Amino acid sequence: MLEQYLPIYATLEERMRQIAAVDPLAASVHDPRLERSAAIRADLAARFGEGHTPAPPLPATERYTARLAIADTPALxxxxYLRYPGDLSGGQAIGALVARHYGVPAEQLSMWDFWAVGAPKRVEDRYRDSLDRITDPAVQQAVIAEAVHGFALAADLFEDPLPLTRTGDAPRPRLPRCGTAGASGTGRMRGARTGIRSARGR
Incomplete structure (x- = not known):
């Protein structure tokens, strides 16, 4: 599954860096310490060896990355929001579950290691405060509408069959969902966050 996450996070992070450089709203939530693409590459190298070529993107992955590539600021x-606060709040727990259930060593679990962030709760609180400062109803509605679409795109990732391993003997093990499935801050949202919470319950 990490092989499918890689193009999603890489596209999201590249796009966010571009937009945050010129847009105050994007800049208010952008935090390079949250970026996961480098960690995913390290995990794949630790698991499959340096020079490993990731499996090609599934149709659901391609749809997701295509959407990110054209996202405007509210959509981005x-x-x-759907990806990083959930990763941050549930990262240690997910890493521990993967290690216990699949026997995955720590060097293959940096995706869920946020040591560089410091105190996760402070980062989450700053993130939520930034969203709560969105007062323009049109921007709030744009964020909410795209969040609905984002939930669907994330769910589709778990519908497409994963490619077989290199030997073709068995499917690659699925890792727990991250990002949208673990966004524990959703229930405490105000303003735009309240709308995302409501959309998630549909």
Missing amino acids: VAHH
Whole structure:
């Protein structure tokens, strides 16, 4: 599954860096310490060896990355919120579950290691405060609408069959969902965050 996450995070992070350089709303939530693409590459190298070529993107992955590539600021903020606070709040727990259930060593679990962030709760609180400062109803609705679409795109990733391993003997093990499935801050949202919470319950 990490092989499918890689193009999603890489596209989201590149796009966010571009937009945050010129847009105050994107800049208010952008935090390079949250970026996961480098960690995913390290995990894949640790698991399959240096020079490993990731499996090609599934159709659902291609749809997701295509959406991110054209996202405007409110849409990008919605996708950014769906992924990173959930990764941050549930990262240690997910890493521990993967290690216990699949016997995956720590060097293959940096995707869920946020040591560089410091105190995760402070980062989460700053992130939520930034979203709560969105007062323009049109921007709020744009964020909410894209969040609805983002939930669907994320769910589709778990519908496409994963490619077989290099030997073709067995499917690659699925890792727990991250990002949207673990966004524990959703229930405490105000303003735009309240709308995302409501959309998630549909």
